[in-house]
Amino acid sequence: MARVVVDVMLKPEILDPQGKAVHGALGRLGFDGVASVRQGKRFEIELAGEVTPEAVSDIERAAGTLLSNPVIEDYALRVEP
Amino acid sequence: MRVGVVTFPGSLDDRDAARAVRASGGEAVTLWHGDADLRGVDAVVLPGGFSYGDYLRCGAIARFAPVMQPLADAARGGLPVLGICNGFQVLCESHLLPGALIRNDHRKFVCRDQRLRVENATTAWTAAYEAGSEIVIPLKNGEGGFVADERTLDELEGEGRVVVRYVGDNPNGSYRDIAGVSNARGNVVGLMPHPEHAVDPLTGPGTEGLGFFASLVAGLAGQPA
Numbered sequence: 001m002a003r004v005v006v007d008v009m010l011k012p013e014i015l016d017p018q019g020k021a022v023h024g025a026l027g028r029l030g031f032d033g034v035a036s037v038r039q040g041k042r043f044e045i046e047l048a049g050e051v052t053p054e055a056v057s058d059i060e061r062a063a064g065t066l067l068s069n070p071v072i073e074d075y076a077l078r079v080e081p
Numbered sequence: 082m083r084v085g086v087v088t089f090p091g092s093l094d095d096r097d098a099a100r101a102v103r104a105s106g107g108e109a110v111t112l113w114h115g116d117a118d119l120r121g122v123d124a125v126v127l128p129g130g131f132s133y134g135d136y137l138r139c140g141a142i143a144r145f146a147p148v149m150q151p152l153a154d155a156a157r158g159g160l161p162v163l164g165i166c167n168g169f170q171v172l173c174e175s176h177l178l179p180g181a182l183i184r185n186d187h188r189k190f191v192c193r194d195q196r197l198r199v200e201n202a203t204t205a206w207t208a209a210y211e212a213g214s215e216i217v218i219p220l221k222n223g224e225g226g227f228v229a230d231e232r233t234l235d236e237l238e239g240e241g242r243v244v245v246r247y248v249g250d251n252p253n254g255s256y257r258d259i260a261g262v263s264n265a266r267g268n269v270v271g272l273m274p275h276p277e278h279a280v281d282p283l284t285g286p287g288t289e290g291l292g293f294f295a296s297l298v299a300g301l302a303g304q305p306a
Contacts, residue, residue, distance in 0.1 A: 010183075014228055015254065017184045066145065069138055069174060072181045072228060 002051040003080040004059045008068045009040035043067055051079055082301050084294075085112040085122035087152075087168075089143045093130035094165065094277060101277035102126065105294035107301075117147040123301050124161035124205075125152060127168025129221075129275060139182060139224050140170030153177060161205040161297055162269045166222055169261070169271030178262055178271045179237065180229035185222070186254025194286040195220035195274050196248040197260050201241050204267040209296040216289035218279040220252055225273040227255035227262070237262055245272055 010016050016038050023037040043063075047055055060077055068075040084102045086109055088095045099109035110122050114132075119125065132143035143149070149171075156162045156177050164172035172178040185191060194217050202212040210216070229237070234257055237243050245261040253273070261272025276290030 013230070014183065015186060015226070017186055017188045017226075017254075021188055066137070066141065069141065069181055071173070071176075071179075072183065 002047045002055075004045045004047060004051075004056065005078050005080055006043040006045065006059065006063045006067050007040060007076045008043070008063075008073050009038060009075075010073055014072045041067075082107040082298050083110050083120075083122045083124075084108065084297065085110045085119055085125040087112045087114060087125065087127050087148055089114040089130065089132035089146060089167075089171075091131040091134055092128050092167070094128040094275065095130070097275075097277045098126045098128040098165065101280045101290065101294045102298075104280045105291060105298045107294065107298045112148055114143065114146040114148050117151055119148070119151050119155060119160075124163075124297055125155075126277075127162065127164040127171050128277070129166030129168060132167055132171065135167075135224070138170075138174065140167060140172075140174040143167075143171045144174040149175060156264075156269050159266060159268050161300070163206050163293060163297070164269075164271035165275055165277060166225070166273055169273055170224070172269060172271040177269050178264060179233050180227055180259075180262065182222075182224055182273070183226045183228055184224045185226055185252075190221070190223040191225070191252045192219070192221040193252070194218070195252060195260075197245045197274060198248050199244070200246050201244045201263065201267075203241075204244055204263045204270050204296075205300050206270040206293045206296050207244055208300055209292040215248055216279075216292070217286050218274050218276050218290040219285060220274040222253060222273050225253040225255065227253075227259045227273070229256065234259075240265065242267075244270055245274070 102109040199210040276293040279285040279290030
């Protein structure tokens with residue numbers, strides 16, 4: 001079955017408190033070489049049918065409306081072989 | 082004066098919102114997220130809570146509920162809509178209001194009586210206040226940080242669309258201390274603090290939240306608030 005992966009990240013200018021918390025925890029655990037952490041979301045979407053341009057463009061539309069909020073987030077979409 | 086209050090799965094403050102409407106002389110009408118029907122109401126309140134468990138992003142799933150389509154159309158046509166807390170998040174996700182709400186900068190849930198300054202007393206929901214007056218109403222959120230890009234923030238300030246602003250300590254990292262904003266027309270207002278919890282001294286810090294609902298009822302009746 002074909003899989004489309006959508007990665008969603010906060011835009012660089014938007015504060016990421018969760019990433020900051022993770023960064024802090026890494027430091028406390030002794031992982032010293034970390035300059036910063038940004039946390040995002042990954043959606044693995046199994047298509048019911050074939051990977052057609054229409055199917056991918058549908059997921060693209062979903063990524064830009066439901067899966068991400070364009071006011072604060074960017075997304076990247078790729079089809080996995 | 083019929084004011085709809087929408088219940089989503091996970092709404093918490095719909096009863097309090099309905100009570101605030103009644104306390105101001107309006108008739109509260111329950112609206113259901115799954116019905117694409119506004120039942121002919123004169124205004125709508127989107128209440129606080131955790132619609133759909135705040136999954137994905139706060140308000141992101143509620144935004145696509147059947148009731149939101151007629152609501153969005155009516156809001157663009159001038160129907161007064163007030164979004165409180167989760168309701169504010171739903172309005173931002175719907176792009177009926179600019180910006181977005183993200184996790185509090187200090188990463189903790191905040192629950193306290195909050196002082197606000199009413200910056201714009203000309204909207205459908207704030208006309209009963211005097212511009213510049215300060216009120217204290219409850220605030221309770223984990224994801225109440227209002228963010229938008231600089232251009233949008235400048236626009237909001239320039240057009241007087243910052244409706245209420247935090248006074249004193251900023252409770253959640255909201256840019257420019259913004260607690261609530263409106264659309265250009267002033268009929269759609271969203272804020273993180275909860276005016277509906279400050280309508281009765283028995284159950285809140287006072288009654289300084291009543292003005293939001295009194296503004297609406299007076300406006301609909303065609304009277305000066």
